[in-house]
Amino acid sequence: MHILHALTHSVHGGGQAVPYQLVRHLQRRRPDVRNTVMLPEGGVYVDTFRETGASVVTFPLNTLAFRSAVTIRGTVSRIAPDIIHTHGRGAGLYLRTLPAGVTAARRVHSHHGFHLPEHWPHSTVFRIAEERFLQRTDAVIAVSESEREVILRTNPGSQPKVTVIRNIVDAGEVRRRALVPDSGAADILHEMERYPTVIMVGRDDPVKNHPLAFRAAATVLRESTEPRFVFVGITPAVPGFRSLSDDFPGRVHAAGLVANPLPFIAQSALLLMTSKREGSPLAVMEAAALGVPAVAVRTRGLDEAVRDGETGLLTGDKAEEVAAAVLRCLSDSRRLKRLSEGARAAADAWDLDAWMEKYLAVYAGATAC
Structure with missing residues (x-):
């Protein structure tokens, strides 16, 4: 054939x-x-x-x-x-x-x-x-x-x-590639090692719904001084990001397009997904292979990719709902550990x-x- x-x-x-x-x-x-x-x-x-x-x-x-x-x-x-x-x-x-x-x-x-x-x-x-x-x-x-x-x-x-x-995804291959960091992102990766980080991976596209992610991030950052947010796939020129960065200097980063986002995901506590719809999002699966659970809006495609309470949390599409789900995970180490283990186990079963x-x-x- x-x-x-x-x-x-x-x-x-x-x-x-x-x-x-x-x-x-x-x-x-x-x-x-x-x-x-x-x-x-x-x-x-x-x-x-x-x-x-x-x-x-x-x-x-x-x-x-x-x-x-x-x-x-x-x-x-x-x-x-x-x-x-x-x-x-x-x-x-x-x-x-x-x-x-x-x-x-x-x-x-x-x-x-x-x-x-x-x-x-x-x-x-x-x-x-x-x-x-x-x-x-x-x-x-x-x-x-x-x-x-x-x-x-x-x-x-x-x-x-x-x-x-x-x-x-091939969980073993994902874990191998996560060990090869982008040399141009050393500063961001170093900061991610020091603080609990929420990452979003997605191109600048209306379907990814970055405005919702920015509003949720602002709520989280007002509630807690520790978390950091990293957005891979966008630049600071994306509408709404500059305002978020000005309000929370040094706590949010736009990493732009990177050849290999897996080292960023591996250093994160949570993956954030606010898409209006998805097919079968690879970012969720790659994160699962790395033991990083997702907080995702309950929309088409995401509701199949994330098993609520097992590999991550599904939430409503309001900024306060998304922020509350993020804070529930970051403030409860046992919950976060359980979701991390569940995500990794799901990936190992593929x-x-x-x-x-x-x-x-x-x-x-x-x-x-």
Whole structure:
């Protein structure tokens, strides 16, 4: 079996981390499976995928251009895959719309967070496009039950094609990478060793809901003089951060985009998640592998990733509710220890071989169509 894994982006992100873990494990455990990865050039994952031994082809799947739509036909014909597994919208647009005359490969698509646009006409256009794409897609993978429900509400006809495969992480690999600190962040990491720290990992995107996180942080910092907050993935220029930093100088940090956020998570007491919605958030799983419980808003995706009272706490979406949950953990060392142990135990129970086999079963089912 020859699988073409096509990624919309090559920079850091869950949509890249999941297929990387899959390809890496397939390369190690299934020598009978041939893997080719197609992704845009310039991102860190280009070399990361090459290190697995898989074939890597760079192609601008993150930008829409007529020329690319033409040249991709010849590229796919030369690769000659049996399965095309697309990840994200750009890759899905280019490769799910390829005519059958270009390739006989079966099409599998992973959304890594299926989010219907909130406003018309974007929502209508998105719905119509997905209906068209589905006609040329043999299987769809949802990374959580909640994502599956949204897909089915958007396109009820997709039900026979949708399979849920929840994201997991390689706990041992996460712990190994957590031991390699970012040399440019030594000052922040040193301070995190001295104070109980709450970390949030997320890009500057409205869906991550940083304003809620900032308001909750302000409440916590007013109530207690010890905690520190570190925001990985944003700069001080993000609206609302400068005001928080001015009110609590030296107690909040915006670490920006870092190549490896795991050392930051490992030095933290809690992971904070305030997203309006998620697919299957890798940050929660990476934190669990490091024994760092999460305080998360009870929203779609997060309510599946965090087991309330076992691997973290779920809370309402008001700043005072989020802050109260953070303070309950930081002020009760026994509670925090219990949640930490629960998170680590959950991560230790994940089975990468079984997870990989679920993907192979989807591929086998697609080829049998």
